[in-house]
Amino acid sequence: MSSPPMVDGAFARWLADRAGQALLRLRAELGFADPGALKSAGDKVSHELIRSELARWRPGDAVLSEEDEGSRLAWAAEVSSTSLSRLTADRVWIIDPLDGTREFSEEGRADWAVHVALWARNAPTSHGLVAGAVGLPAQHRVLGTDAPPAYPPMRAEAATAGGAGPIRLAASRSRPPVFLTDVAAEVGAELVPMGSAGAKIAAVVTGEVDAYVHAGGQYEWDSAAPVAVATATGLHASRIDGSALKYNEADPRLPDLLVCRKDLASRLLAALHRHCG
Numbered sequence: 001m002s003s004p005p006m007v008d009g010a011f012a013r014w015l016a017d018r019a020g021q022a023l024l025r026l027r028a029e030l031g032f033a034d035p036g037a038l039k040s041a042g043d044k045v046s047h048e049l050i051r052s053e054l055a056r057w058r059p060g061d062a063v064l065s066e067e068d069e070g071s072r073l074a075w076a077a078e079v080s081s082t083s084l085s086r087l088t089a090d091r092v093w094i095i096d097p098l099d100g101t102r103e104f105s106e107e108g109r110a111d112w113a114v115h116v117a118l119w120a121r122n123a124p125t126s127h128g129l130v131a132g133a134v135g136l137p138a139q140h141r142v143l144g145t146d147a148p149p150a151y152p153p154m155r156a157e158a159a160t161a162g163g164a165g166p167i168r169l170a171a172s173r174s175r176p177p178v179f180l181t182d183v184a185a186e187v188g189a190e191l192v193p194m195g196s197a198g199a200k201i202a203a204v205v206t207g208e209v210d211a212y213v214h215a216g217g218q219y220e221w222d223s224a225a226p227v228a229v230a231t232a233t234g235l236h237a238s239r240i241d242g243s244a245l246k247y248n249e250a251d252p253r254l255p256d257l258l259v260c261r262k263d264l265a266s267r268l269l270a271a272l273h274r275h276c277g
């Protein structure tokens, strides 16, 4: 096998693509009769593939993966300092081997993703992410910071009808924030239920929707790679109170976020402030 790309962004794309191909093969092999077994196998196959490629090709870097044992612990408080390697490392890969696990196990759905992001201590950005790729295997595409997609065009109906039409607001199909219908009503938005944080942020990146709002719980790996791509594209990404998203924190919980076109950010943040502030 030839070596993967040396440059981190292209390497992240390569890795997300390989894991995505393995997940597509697994779906074809196992079928959908036992969704629980398919979910567990998907998490495991992708995690092990990514872990072993990182160990082989980036052995000096630390890794934070959703599927690592103890990944959800607030490390500084709950475990001994021997487990803190990522907190002193200069480079940390933040991985969600299979985001939208539920949708992965449902036949016909394409809203699931593989997330590969790289956080660096000396990054010039507030979120610290210097490379990332979001594999969307069932959509036959990988979005990456190595070749960030162009800023999303205004939707066709806005250009032809002379008006913007309702804002299309993506939200979790299984756990949408409780306040979201109020926020949507205030800004005249239409809710678009979808699985996977990666698939929803990818939909903002490509202009299929205008924004994604989440609250109520999530972890760094759910958003790191897609946020790296969204910000490389020039989109707005922040917590729902407008503050910066931070990665490789001692506590990996990152419960809420807003990703949207820049022109919508202040309007959406104001509405979010009124309904959940």
Ligand SMILES: Nc1ncnc2c1ncn2[C@@H]1O[C@H](COP(=O)(O)O)[C@@H](OP(=O)(O)O)[C@H]1O
Pocket: 066, 096, 098, 099, 100, 101, 102, 171, 172, 173, 174, 175, 194, 195, 196, 197, 198, 215, 216, 217, 218, 219, 222
């Ligand atoms: N309230 C919550 N608490 C913890 N994680 C949540 C959450 N709501 C959503 N998530 C996680 O965010 C990802 C996207 O969720 P959704 O598809 O509902 O939008 C999923 O990741 P995984 O599929 O990797 O577990 C899901 O587990």
Ligand SMILES: [Mg+2]
Pocket: 096, 098, 099, 100, 197, 221, 222
């Ligand atoms: Mg996830």
